[in-house]
Amino acid sequence: MSQTTMQGPTRRHLSDRRVIQLFIVPTMLLLILMNIFPLIYSLYLSFTEYSIISTTAPEWVGLQNYRDILSDERFWENFAITGRYALYSVSLQMIVGFGMAMLLKEKFRGSGLLTTLILVPMMVSPVVVGVFWRNIFNPSIGILNPLLGYQNLETSPEWLVEYPLYSIVIVDVWMWSPFVMLLALAGLSAIPDYLYEAAAIDRASSWFQFWRITLPQVMPLLIIAVLFRTIEAFKQFDLVMGLTGGRPGTETVSVRLYREALQGQFETGSSSALAYIVLVIIIAISNLYIRALNRVREA
Amino acid sequence: MAQVSKAPRSPVLHSTRVDKVGFGPRLALRLRASLVIILTIIMLIPVVWMGMTAFKSRPDAVAAPAKVIFEPTLEGFVSLLTTRRQLLPDEAEEYRQRDDLNFADEIALKRGQAIIGPSQFPKQLLNSLIIAGVSTIFSVGFGVLAAYAFSRFKIPGEDDMLFFILSTRMLPPVVVTVPVFLMYRELGLYDTHFGLILLYTAFNLSFSVWLMKGFMDEIPSEYEEAALVDGYTRLQAFRKIVLPQAVTGIAATTVFSFIFAWNEYAFALMLTGDTARTAPPSIPSRIGTGGVEWAAIAAGSLVFLIPVIIVTFALRRHLLRGVTFGAIRKG
Structure with missing residues (x-):
């Protein structure tokens, strides 16, 4: 190789590197500024006694905040509520969403339009959804109880008071089952037709086809849906605030965190510790999510 | 010699599955369709109810039992x-x-x-528009650049960087808020448009990088390579060859980012006061004072919802991609 032929590619390689830097650096900088820095800062704060409304400097207390949280019963209750909420709403979403996808997997005239209409709820602002479902749940002016067949105002249930957690679950299922449906539809449409044809020729029952072909083939996408919705359930804040304002029985960790951090006493130190505990849980679930995602993409 | 071939007159574009002909399966499909229609109606009742309430008079909106027929106002x-x-x-x-x-x-x-x-509502709507709009422009702009770099070049530590970018989106907003709040207070960014724009840009960046990378990966790199051979610089090739082909992806990413910022509530609630407050936090706060004006709340929600519904229809082919961060393509 002569000197001249080497020079062209080398020069371009160098300029490509500049391009890469130019293209990636702004993104990374912004993410570090808005995410990494706050995270490190709040890690420090989680080891201190500090309130953003007081004038005293943060005072180092070591692991005290974490110890307090883990020994406080109300926090455990917050976690229990969040866990129950996640369990109920994610499992219901899976059933409803997958069911809808099974109904929609074979195309008929108008099925595209109906699919899109079903997707509308998940595009709405969660806080708007929460606020407006208050009206729907309302025993005297709302439309849910009449639709369920309750005639008498006296005997009809007051959803948000009697079943506050279930009410949130209902709204969450209404809002996010379409998401599960969308993922399941993608999975179902990717199953090759010949599998079913072979099964039909072998006179396999539809029951057998469902368990041996359909379900295993969509499973990876369903797992992704579960993980995605679980992460969201732990982050859930907007819907709860809109719907119940976080009244007792619906105080999820996110709501508690908000109250601890930015209301009442503004317990910055202790709320940072709580934030970190939530963070660790979410990172654990996210890890599972990303692993599942990689497996799907490889397949 | 007269009959040479019996080829069908029109091309055969699809085949019918052997187990899907006959009366039984067709009836099943009918049944399916009716079930889906019923389900769709159930799903849409809350949205329709909201639309109806927006046009009710005050007594009609709080009538018990709920009024379905009323005089619109x-x-x-x-x-x-x-x-x-x-x-x-x-x-x-x-x-x-x-x-x-x-x-x-x-x-x-x-x-x-x-x-x-x-x-306050028109002002808050305007705030929403400014903040969601500007932050979308920035996040999509940076996102397209980064996605191009990640898609076309081998970058050391690429997977880790992409993972990091995705993981920032997994953070619950409430976790980041306290330190951001302190930072903003120091810098005087609390309750400013710029503060929220900065935050939403960062928040949406992860999404736009991932989504755009999916679209970029689909654009064949042969065209650019040909252009490079013809003496284009990398930047010229990016501008004149890649960007035009990425228009669909950019449009989808733009609209999704906009909707995320448009609907965002937690940051807006915690980091704004009167000046830069967007519409979502103002909607629940209307409930607190005196008798609840459901018609006004419904009207506000409806005004806020209309762009979202338009977008849902415009984007239906990309919805799956959008809600899974571009990770899943089919659908």
């Missing part, structure tokens, strides 16, 4: 957009005599009120 929109003053009976009488009232005044007068100025 714009009262909800008037009380959403204006602040009003309750008139004394003789004042109201005097107002009725006047003939310089516009239709909004007339509607308010029916309730014995006079309009004394616009409400």
Whole structure:
């Protein structure tokens, strides 16, 4: 190789590197500024006694905040509520969403339009959804109880008071089952037709086809849906605030965190510790999510 | 010799599955379709109910049991957009005599009120528009650049960087808020448009990088390589070859980012006061004061919802991609 032929590619390689830097650096900088820095800062704060409304400097207390949280019963209750909420709403979403996808997997005239209409709820602002479902749940002016067949105002249930957690679950299922449906539809449409044809020729029952072909083939996408919705359930804040304002029985960790951090006493130190505990849980679930995602993409 | 071939006149574009012909399966499909229609109606009841409530008068909106048939009025929109003053009976009488009232005044007068100025809502809607709009431009702009770099070059530590970018999106907003709040207070960014724009840009960046990378990966790199051989610089090739082909992806990413920022509530609630407050945090706060004006709340929600519904329809082919961060393509 002569000197001249080497020079062209080398020069371009160098300029490509500049391009890469130019293209990636702004993104990374912004993410570090808005995410990494706050995270490190709040890690420090989680080891201190500090309130953003007081004038005293943060005072180092070591692991005290974490110890307090883990020994406080109300926090455990917050976690229990969040866990129950996640369990109920994610499992219901899976059933409803997958069911809808099974109904929609074979195309008929108008099925595209109906699919899109079903997707509308998940595009709405969660806080708007929460606020407006208050009206729907309302025993005297709302439309849910009449639709369920309750005639008498006296005997009809007051959803948000009697079943506050279930009410949130209902709204969450209404809002996010379409998401599960969308993922399941993608999975179902990717199953090759010949599998079913072979099964039909072998006179396999539809029951057998469902368990041996359909379900295993969509499973990876369903797992992704579960993980995605679980992460969201732990982050859930907007819907709860809109719907119940976080009244007792619906105080999820996110709501508690908000109250601890930015209301009442503004317990910055202790709320940072709580934030970190939530963070660790979410990172654990996210890890599972990303692993599942990689497996799907490889397949 | 007359009959040479029996080829079908029109091309065969699809085949029918052997197990899907005959009466049984067709009936099943009918049944399926009807079930889906019923389900769709159930799913849409809350949205339709909201649309109806927006056009109800105050007594109709709080009628028990719920009224399905009512006389539509714009009262909800008037009380959403204006602040009003309750008139004394003789004042109201005097107002009725006047003939310089516009239709909004007339509607308010029916309730014995006079309009004394616009409400906060138009301003908050404008804030939403500015903040969501500008942050979308930035996040999509940076996102397209980064996605191109990640898609076309081998970058050391690429997977880790992409993982890091995705993981920032998994953070619950409440976790980041306290330190961001402190930082903003120091820098004087609390309750400013710029502060929220910065935050939303960062928040949406992860999404736009991932989504755009998916689209970029689909654009064959042969064209650019040919252009590079022809003497284009990398930047020229990016601008003249790649960007035009990425338009669909950019459009989808833009709209998704916009919707995320448009709907965002937690950051807006915690990091804004009166000046830069967007519309979502203002909607629940309307409930707190006195009797709940459901028509006004519904009207506000409806105004806020309409762009989202338009977008849902425009984007239906990309929805799956959008809600899974571009990770899943089919659908």
